């Protein structure tokens with residue numbers, strides 16, 4: 001962290017946005033008084049410089065997700081200066097890239113990591129440490145939006161990650177995996193956000209706050225563990241059920257953190273707030289107003305035209321609605337109220353839930369494992 005004065009290209013286009021930046025980024029001198037775009041902002045910063053980033057496929061659906069995240073990031077009040085970098089795999093549609101750049105975000109094209117698992121592309125974000133000047137990387141899933149100031153939650157000392165919503169593996173499967181990789185099974189325990197089950201240090205990889213100094217070490221270890229776990233899938237096909245293998249990037253993250261002993265701090269749910277499924281502890285209506293999510297992770301809770309849908313976790317709905325209003329203003333699209341999840345998605349989700357329940361019960365009967373279901377949604 002160092003005191004630094006630098007010029008920053010201003011992306012603000014309205015008085016309100018200028019106000020947000022003026023208040024939060026310690027702007028000493030700005031052009032004011034009209035709705036005209038502000039060209040340059042003089043910023044004095046003594047706080048960690050933060051990059052918020054995501055990785056998207058070059059497809060219309062992903063363009064929408066990356067745009068939503070960029071919009072949320074660039075229009076949310078922030079105490080620290082924030083850069084936003086969207087990475088697109090193997091190319092980017094020029095119009096989609098321009099929409100993000102028009103918000104003040106940056107666009108990069110990166111190569112695919114491994115065709116066997118698209119989620120591994122998120123490792124490309126950690127490569128930003130090779131070329132960019134920052135102190136903390138907020139590596140986010142595209143299906144997240146920033147709804148409050150992230151600055152108070154970053155640390156230069158440890159990687160921040162939220163314990164997973166659910167754990168698809170049993171303790172025996174985890175021990176088998178750690179043992180196959182030559183690692184001791186960690187003893188730290190957390191409570192999974194949605195299932196409420198006790199889990200080991202297994203984190204949702206959708207929100208990671210990574211000090212730059214750990215990016216290289218984590219990238220190497222995470223890459224190595226991906227390769228080794230793919231080897232375990234091949235050599236010990238009975239160890240991890242095929243329907244759970246899609247979470248490879250999260251297993252490899254857990255194993256990489258265990259192997260490197262990189263300091264980790266468990267982020268509270270507010271930093272990676274699930275929108276798609278009810279939290280394991282239902283929130284009392286009176287307590288709802290005191291919950292202030294910082295990053296909402298909405299998974300598939302989105303309409304075909306890119307607006308976020310109502311959550312059963314009501315405490316996050318005001319933030320989703322506020323975001324939709326900003327999106328509607330930015331894109332000139334009509335919007336009035338928080339939509340419900342499309343019927344088709346609701347039906348698919350009910351079927352998926354049913355299948356998981358039946359499969360989970362069957363596995364528990366077969367293996368006599370007590371407790372909640374082992375399967376989880378991503």
Ligand SMILES: [Mn+2]
Pocket residue numbers: 141142143144206297299378
């Ligand atoms: Mn996600």
